[in-house]
Each structure stands twice: as structure tokens, then as C-alpha cells.
Amino acid sequence: MDEVSKLIGQRNTMLFWVAISFAVWQGGQLADEIVHLRGWGTEMSNLVIPFAVLIGALGWVAAMIMMLNYAGKLGRSRKQAVIQDEAYGQDQAKAFRIGYITLIAVISGLMAMDLMIDFTASIAIRILLIVGISVPILVFASINRADAEEAA
Amino acid sequence: MNPHILNNRLKELRARNNLTQAQLAEAVGVTRKTINTVENRVFIPSTVLALKLAKALDVSVEELFSLEEE
Numbered sequence: 008m009d010e011v012s013k014l015i016g017q018r019n020t021m022l023f024w025v026a027i028s029f030a031v032w033q034g035g036q037l038a039d040e041i042v043h044l045r046g047w048g049t050e051m052s053n054l055v056i057p058f059a060v061l062i063g064a065l066g067w068v069a070a071m072i073m074m075l076n077y078a079g080k081l082g083r084s085r086k087q088a089v090i091q092d093e094a095y096g097q098d099q100a101k102a103f104r105i106g107y108i109t110l111i112a113v114i115s116g117l118m119a120m121d122l123m124i125d126f127t128a129s130i131a132i133r134i135l136l137i138v139g140i141s142v143p144i145l146v147f148a149s150i151n152r153a154d155a156e157e158a159a
Numbered sequence: 160m161n162p163h164i165l166n167n168r169l170k171e172l173r174a175r176n177n178l179t180q181a182q183l184a185e186a187v188g189v190t191r192k193t194i195n196t197v198e199n200r201v202f203i204p205s206t207v208l209a210l211k212l213a214k215a216l217d218v219s220v221e222e223l224f225s226l227e228e229e
Contacts, residue, residue, distance in 0.1 A: 009181070011190055089184075094193040094202050151192075 011086050014077075015151065018090070021077050022148035024070040026141040032063025037133045044127065098150045106143030113138045164227045169198045172216045172223060187211040 039056045042048050081087055117131050173183050173194075180194045187194075187208065196202035197212075204212065213220045 011184075015190065015192075089188055089190055092189040092193050093205055093208055094190065094196055097202060 010084060011089055014081060014084060014086065014090055017073075017077055017080070019148045019152050021070065021073040022144050024066065024073060026144040026148065028063050028066025028070050030063075030137050030141045031059055032067050033133055033137045035060035035063050037130065037137070040127070040130050040133065044130070098147055101150065102143045102147035105146045106139065109142045110135065110139050165200065165203050166225045166227045167197065167200070168223055169194070169212065169216075172218060173198075176216055178216075183212070183215060186215045 035056055038052075039060065042052050042056065081090065084090075113134065117134065120126070121131075173180070178186070180191045180198070184191045184194045188211070189208065193202065193204075193208075197204050197208075209220050209224060213223045216223065
């Protein structure tokens with residue numbers, strides 16, 4: 008495998024880690040807020056939710072280390088311009104577009120839900136944070152992985 | 160909506176020059192995936208990349224790319 012393929016593979020793995028660990032970490036915090044607000048706490052939820060938050064937070068730290076490692080490798084590589092070529096820019100724009108549409112859909116959904124269910128601003132913000140960060144990253148990594156498999 | 164489809168002879172001309180997608184990608188400074196997506200008409204390259212591809216394959220841009228009306 009050449010250097011470009013290795014760096015692209017590493018970027019995809021890192022992006023999946025970033026998106027999933029962030030969703031697990033913040034999703035755990037969100038679940039904790041909902042459970043406390045609704046008074047749904049059980050022995051099981053008191054065990055599972057902090058565990059999910061811990062795993063997600065550790066995964067996020069690991070993802071940040073992977074990101075620093077990748078940035079270092081990319082900075083030292085003469086292939087940086089190749090890896091961030093025109094198709095990369097197009098995929099990035101597509102991922103942002105899908106992320107933006109998803110975010111608008113979730114905001115609309117939250118506004119509709121607000122008419123039926125009581126929830127705090129903090130819950131809404133956390134949902135938007137998870138969707139706004141994780142969706143575009145996951146879409147970008149998925150497009151890249153699918154294209155890389157097709158090109159192989 | 161754009162009523163045109165951008166056709167290309169990239170695969171044919173690449174084969175004529177005995178180049179793999181990876182070798183052509185290396186020659187023009189893009190990833191193999193980009194060459195693959197251009198060949199499959201998934202990605203429309205910029206003018207700069209079109210000129211680089213034409214140069215690498217020793218043809219004119221018009222020989223490499225053409226417009227087809229829908």
C-alpha cells in the first residue's frame with residue numbers, strides 16, 4: 008500500500024473514531040440529563056450511562072491523539088496536496104451540505120416536539136451539538152471509504 | 160440544471176499510454192480515487208486538472224473531454 012492510500016485509510020479511521028466517540032460521550036450526557044429530568048433513573052441507568060460517558064470520553068481523547076498523530080504525519084508528507092485534492096474538496100462540501108440539511112431537519116423536529124414534550128434548552132443544544140459534529144464527519148468518512156473500496 | 164454531460168476518454172487514453180490509475184494519479188498529483196471518479200463520470204475535474212490530465216496523456220483537452228447534450 009502506498010503512502011497516499013495509508014494516509015487516507017488512517018484519516019478515515021480517525022474520522023470514524025472522532026464522530027462515534029463524540030456521539031457516545033455526548034449521547035451519554037444527554038441520556039443522563041433526560042433521565043434526571045424525567046425521573047427515570049434506575050440502578051441499571053445509573054450504571055450504564057456513566058459507563059457510556061466514560062467510554063465515549065476516553066474514545067474522544069484517543070481520537071484527539073490520533074488526530075494529532077495524523078496531522079504530524081500529513082505535515083511531514085510531501086503528498087499533502089495529493090491527499091487534499093479536488094475530489095476531497097467536493098466530498099467535504101457534500102458532507103457539510105448533508106450535515107446542514109440534517110441539522111435543519113433536527114431543529115424542525117425539536118421545534119415540533121417542543122409543542123408536545125417539555126425539555127430543557129441544554130438537552131436541545133446537546134442534540135444539535137451531536138448531530139452538527141458527528142453527521143458531517145461520518146458522511147465524509149463514509150463517502151471516502153465507499154469510494155476507496157470502489158477504486159481498489 | 161446543467162443540460163450537458165461531460166464525456167471523457169480517460170480510460171481509453173490511459174490504457175493506450177500503458178498507465179494504471181495510480182501511475183496517472185501520481186503524474187498529475189491527485190489520488191487514485193480522483194482518477195477513478197473522473198473516469199466513471201462521478202467527478203467533473205477543474206480546468207487545471209483537465210489540462211494536467213491532457214498533458215500527461217499527450218492529447219488536447221478536447222480529445223480527452225467532450226460535451227454531450229442530454
